[in-house]
Amino acid sequence: xxxxxxEQLIHKAAWLYYAHGLRQDEVASQLNISRASVAMYLRKARxxxxxxxxxxxxxxxxxxxxxxxxxxxxxDAVWIAPExxxxxxxxxxxxVLAASVFLELAKKGDRIGVAWGRTVYTIADIMSFxxxxxxxxxxxxxxxxxxxxxxxxxxxxxxxRRLNAKGLNFYAPLVLSTEELxxxxxxxxVIRDQLAGIADCDLALxxxxxxxxxxHLVKCGALSPAEMEALRSQGAAGxxxxxxxxxxxxxxxxxxxxxxxSAELASLRAIEKRLMVVQEDSKFEPxxxxxxxxxxxxxxxxxxxxxxxxxxxxxATKKAS
Amino acid sequence: xxxxxxEQLIHKAAWLYYAHGLRQDEVASQLNISRASVAMYLRKARxxxxxxxxxxxxxxxxxxxxxxxxxxxxxDAVWIAPExxxxxxxxxxxxVLAASVFLELAKKGDRIGVAWGRTVYTIADIMSFxxxxxxxxxxxxxxxxxxxxxxxxxxxxxxxRRLNAKGLNFYAPLVLSTEELxxxxxxxxVIRDQLAGIADCDLALxxxxxxxxxxHLVKCGALSPAEMEALRSQGAAGxxxxxxxxxxxxxxxxxxxxxxxSAELASLRAIEKRLMVVQEDSKFEPxxxxxxxxxxxxxxxxxxxxxxxxxxxxxATKKAS
DNA sequence: CACGGCTCTCGACAAAAGTCAAATTTGCTT
DNA sequence: AAGCAAATTTGACTTTTGTCGAGAGCCGTG
Numbered sequence: 001x002x003x004x005x006x007e008q009l010i011h012k013a014a015w016l017y018y019a020h021g022l023r024q025d026e027v028a029s030q031l032n033i034s035r036a037s038v039a040m041y042l043r044k045a046r047x048x049x050x051x052x053x054x055x056x057x058x059x060x061x062x063x064x065x066x067x068x069x070x071x072x073x074x075x076d077a078v079w080i081a082p083e084x085x086x087x088x089x090x091x092x093x094x095x096v097l098a099a100s101v102f103l104e105l106a107k108k109g110d111r112i113g114v115a116w117g118r119t120v121y122t123i124a125d126i127m128s129f130x131x132x133x134x135x136x137x138x139x140x141x142x143x144x145x146x147x148x149x150x151x152x153x154x155x156x157x158x159x160x161r162r163l164n165a166k167g168l169n170f171y172a173p174l175v176l177s178t179e180e181l182x183x184x185x186x187x188x189x190v191i192r193d194q195l196a197g198i199a200d201c202d203l204a205l206x207x208x209x210x211x212x213x214x215x216h217l218v219k220c221g222a223l224s225p226a227e228m229e230a231l232r233s234q235g236a237a238g239x240x241x242x243x244x245x246x247x248x249x250x251x252x253x254x255x256x257x258x259x260x261x262s263a264e265l266a267s268l269r270a271i272e273k274r275l276m277v278v279q280e281d282s283k284f285e286p287x288x289x290x291x292x293x294x295x296x297x298x299x300x301x302x303x304x305x306x307x308x309x310x311x312x313x314x315x316a317t318k319k320a321s
Numbered sequence: 322x323x324x325x326x327x328e329q330l331i332h333k334a335a336w337l338y339y340a341h342g343l344r345q346d347e348v349a350s351q352l353n354i355s356r357a358s359v360a361m362y363l364r365k366a367r368x369x370x371x372x373x374x375x376x377x378x379x380x381x382x383x384x385x386x387x388x389x390x391x392x393x394x395x396x397d398a399v400w401i402a403p404e405x406x407x408x409x410x411x412x413x414x415x416x417v418l419a420a421s422v423f424l425e426l427a428k429k430g431d432r433i434g435v436a437w438g439r440t441v442y443t444i445a446d447i448m449s450f451x452x453x454x455x456x457x458x459x460x461x462x463x464x465x466x467x468x469x470x471x472x473x474x475x476x477x478x479x480x481x482r483r484l485n486a487k488g489l490n491f492y493a494p495l496v497l498s499t500e501e502l503x504x505x506x507x508x509x510x511v512i513r514d515q516l517a518g519i520a521d522c523d524l525a526l527x528x529x530x531x532x533x534x535x536x537h538l539v540k541c542g543a544l545s546p547a548e549m550e551a552l553r554s555q556g557a558a559g560x561x562x563x564x565x566x567x568x569x570x571x572x573x574x575x576x577x578x579x580x581x582x583s584a585e586l587a588s589l590r591a592i593e594k595r596l597m598v599v600q601e602d603s604k605f606e607p608x609x610x611x612x613x614x615x616x617x618x619x620x621x622x623x624x625x626x627x628x629x630x631x632x633x634x635x636x637a638t639k640k641a642s
Numbered sequence: 643c644a645c646g647g648c649t650c651t652c653g654a655c656a657a658a659a660g661t662c663a664a665a666t667t668t669g670c671t672t
Numbered sequence: 673a674a675g676c677a678a679a680t681t682t683g684a685c686t687t688t689t690g691t692c693g694a695g696a697g698c699c700g701t702g
Contacts, residue, residue, distance in 0.1 A: 023657090107428075360689060
């Protein structure tokens with residue numbers, strides 16, 4: 001596991017190369033090893049977070065549209081990934097941006113809450129490594145079944161690994177079959193402590209889910225398509241950390257929610273920086289709900305979604321006046 | 322001044338290359354420019370701080386000796402630059418390390434106090450660029466005459482430039498000819514405000530000067546060698562931000578100090594993180610004085626100095642028991 | 643409107659970095 | 673103690689990156 005012979009050497013090589021600006025062959029002769037080894041050590045140094053290469057995300061917040069969004073929705077900061085040019089796959093662009101923003105927001109000693117989903121896992125997957133000591137990554141909600149690699153615990157662990165941080169997993173299922181069982185489980189000391197610790201986080205990372213048959217809740221069997229549809233007609237507007245919220249961003253009063261083991265919305269709102277990342281345009285309504293509920297202070301979206309949000313805000317104020 | 326045609330392009334190129342991991346030729350075709358231009362933009366991006374490459378300084382604090390120093394002197398953190406191998410010039414190594422540490426300690430929105438001297442200027446000179454928004458770099462003491470490029474205002478401005486921060490200079494001489502004049506000048510609103518603002522800093526960067534004829538105070542003509550010698554016999558142990566301190570790290574009661582326009586020691590002590598960097602082994606006594614006076618919470622030194630400090634601490638405790 | 647002076651851009655070459663399979667070392671088991 | 677597997681190192685090769693001088697475009701000026 002531990003890179004035994006090196007670690008020290010990796011550090012030295014990285015130091016000479018990146019801090020002092022020597023060439024690889026100079027480093028090699030200093031350290032009495034071959035250039036090839038130096039190149040290999042340097043790659044390891046980058047992969048381990050011993051050296052850190054980060055790009056300023058300024059460009060994406062400086063945008064005029066980002067400013068207007070901040071004002072319109074009272075958000076602390078908004079980043080907009082330009083959908084147009086750049087790359088083939090726009091959603092990758094959003095994830096890359098989100099990962100950079102995330103690393104920029106994370107500080108040493110922080111406690112970071114992480115939810116789950118395709119978006120979160122994609123971010124974890126492309127996120128570069130960092131050397132954040134004393135960071136704890138906590139899982140915001142219970143687990144669900146296997147089929148997906150972006151299970152809650154996977155997301156938490158992967159991000160913890162990238163940050164060289166400690167991952168705190170949640171050993172409980174996301175959904176139980178009866179309300180009673182959920183209640184007793186929540187009362188268990190291990191679980192209770194974990195849930196209580198969520199409000200102490202400095203930073204949260206999550207996305208929001210749509211209320212439709214494509215939802216992971218349906219795909220994982222937590223809810224049937226029919227149940228989902230029923231919830232929708234009861235006012236379900238989105239999914240946050242495995243829980244159903246209504247259009248106001250409040251928890252929906254339903255049996256499902258009472259059977260879930262997850263962070264209370266109040267705990268989430270207590271977290272200073274709540275970074276929400278939304279990739280799909282289809283998540284417009286859920287996102288509005290999450291914003292309305294104050295579940296998001298920092299937002300990363302694509303240009304198209306940004307436009308829709310602004311349009312919506314414009315229409316709302318026009319109607320109001 | 323501003324790189325007009327690019328700025329945006331630089332950002333985009335940096336983003337595609339560093340965040341997305343494309344090759345230069347791929348970036349070039351995305352942006353419809355030549356590879357050569359891309360290479361040039363990327364250099365600019367690095368030079369501007371749009372991208373940031375930093376190496377963890379862990380290795381230098383993890384050292385057992387560093388731990389012992391922290392304990393022995395009650396410091397928050399100590400970094401030791403290994404004097405032995407590495408590079409031809411050990412003092413460069415200390416400066417490079419100090420610059421990395423400094424950048425690691427500096428946070429967005431900080432107010433940073435900077436003193437002057439060869440050490441500080443060397444650090445400024447080799448420090449890489451960063452994109453710290455809303456940072457203010459303030460000068461800790463008045464200015465002195467021209468001959469040196471490491472004048473107080475130079476140090477402040479250079480560091481501000483590297484950080485893309487605002488530099489707040491001090492338009493007053495370091496030493497005046499009479500105590501009265503110094504007193505009136507200190508009472509001037511402009512000066513008073515600047516002095517008062519020093520205690521609000523989050524981070525300070527300085528070294529400590531020796532009390533001898535090689536001191537810059539002598540070289541700049543602020544004090545004659547004879548005066549310096551006299552001060553030494555009066556108990557002068559070191560120089561901090563242009564002021565003379567005694568072995569306890571308190572301000573020395575002397576005419577010179579009363580004629581100086583500089584940060585009060587109490588203001589310096591009010592700064593949370595006081596980063597002191599010492600390159601020369603000859604500054605052993607001055608450093609002890611500075612530490613005794615609580616003028617240093619974070620310390621960067623060479624291995625040799627670290628050993629001497631530990632030896633001293635060991636002897637002191639042995640004597641005490 | 644032509645003329646330097648300026649910066650930006652590009653193509654071609656040189657230098658540096660990345661990669662891979664083979665060789666060597668290391669650690670552990672039988 | 674020998675044998676095997678995993679990890680590490682290296683030399684030789686390929687790809688990528690950096691650099692330089694020439695040329696092109698863009699002003700403000702005479």
